[in-house]
Amino acid sequence: MTARSDSPRRDAEREGASIREDDAAFETAFLEHWPRVYGVLLGLVGDRDEAEDLALETFWRLCQRPPEHGRELNLGGWLYRVATNLGLNAIRGWKRRERYELEAGRREIEENSPADPAAIFVREEERRRVRQVLGGMRPREAQLLILRHSGLSYRELAAALGVSEKSIGTLLARAENEFEKRYGDE
Secondary structure, eight states, X not given: OHHHHHHXXXXXXXXXXXXXXXXXXXXXXXXXXXXXXXXXXXXXXXXXXXXXXXXXXXXXXXXXXXXXXXXXXXHHHHHHHHHHHHHHHHHHHHHHHHHHHHHHHHHHHHHHSOOOHHHHHHHHXXXXXXXXXXXXXXXXXXXXXXXXXXXOOHHHHHHHHTSOGGGXXXXXXXXXXXXXXXXXXX
């Protein structure tokens, strides 16, 4: 009977040793790379709390989806790339949120300001012209301009329109030129 009870115990000990080895490897990587990952993020986002949150997210991703162990695994490079991407995404989110908040504030001021009939007429006439020009453009170009004006990133525009992210800059430039040409002709 002791042989039977030893076998599950040995299996559990081996499994525990394996987990401890993985934990030890993670702890070593964490201690080695945390200062630089945190420093990169702090320099990028400029806020200690945000940098710490993003650094923790970076190491969480290491736990959840570690890079494949190939011959040329550069764990530090992988961590810095993940951290940089997270930091840039956070900055884009801030900019988008700031743009939305400023636009909402501007609209609030416009809608609640005393009515100046001449200003209201000019503003409404401009909106009518913009809508008319957009209505005369090809649907994809008009959609691209509207979505970009709404604050979408190139990646989001590409996903919404089903095109390559690399082509968004060219498509957007063409759409803007077409809009300006049509708007000037009116």
